[in-house]
Amino acid sequence: MSKPIYVLSGPNLNLLGTREPEIYGKATLDDVRVLCEQRASSLGRSVVFRQSNHEGQLIDWVQEARKEACALVINPAGYGHTSIALLDALKMLEIPIIECHLSNPAAREAFRHHTYVSLAATGVVSGFGAASYELAVEAAAKLSA
Template identity: 75%
Template sequence: MPQTPVIHVLNGPNLNLLGTREPEIYGHDTLADVQALCERTADQDGGATVVFRQSNHEGKLIDWIHQARTEASALVINPAGYGHTSVALLDALKALTIPIVECHLSNPAARERFRHRSYVSPVARGVIAGFGPQSYELAVKAALTLVRVADKERGTA
């Protein structure tokens, strides 16, 4: 594990349209705004590095999850629509031994019924949803806390 925590933040399909797509649900902040918030939070809350990525392609997200196995201290993931459909994402996430935090801008449980089931939740240490961009801030803080706890348990803190 790296000396300085590295948090991978992965974003699924359509999140590149933040700020313009359904702002009544997702708000007016752009994905670049969310990235800046994650980087600022990680820096202020422990000098961590954020690797922030977005793809509309399931296979690309899976490749990045595989990469996180050897490069990241923790993973924050907003799987977007793939969270409700992708067994392949679930299988990739099962290969990780680092903490996983699931993150959503909106509250899927308060939306359409098909959004109530997540294939990511069973392997995530926790789920943060419904707080807009602050969901990411909270998720990064939670990931860093989980990394610190793991480091203390291993005696590497």
């Protein structure tokens, strides 16, 4: 079997469904996990789905993905706007990187318009709620074929 697609989510995404549902939707992180697993399975792939509120943990998983994953989907959440360390870890990957956001950062506050992750990403999917993850998994699968 081929390597899995890593799907990583950053801080506060564990509170999906209750945290600002008017922005992030009512789907829980578990709902998002199921969407990703189902989409990956329909494409003959699997996912490793993880979330952390800790920058160092996300970096450890990105480094792990260098050898263990065929592609990476990452919703860096607030770390996208602040973490050069996460960018540096992503720049070491030689697999497709899909940056994913539930909302459309370009339509929100000015500080959200730029993410460091975009500097390393192959592509960005944003603004489709939980379906952003599903679309990102599809893109990752196609790019890693």
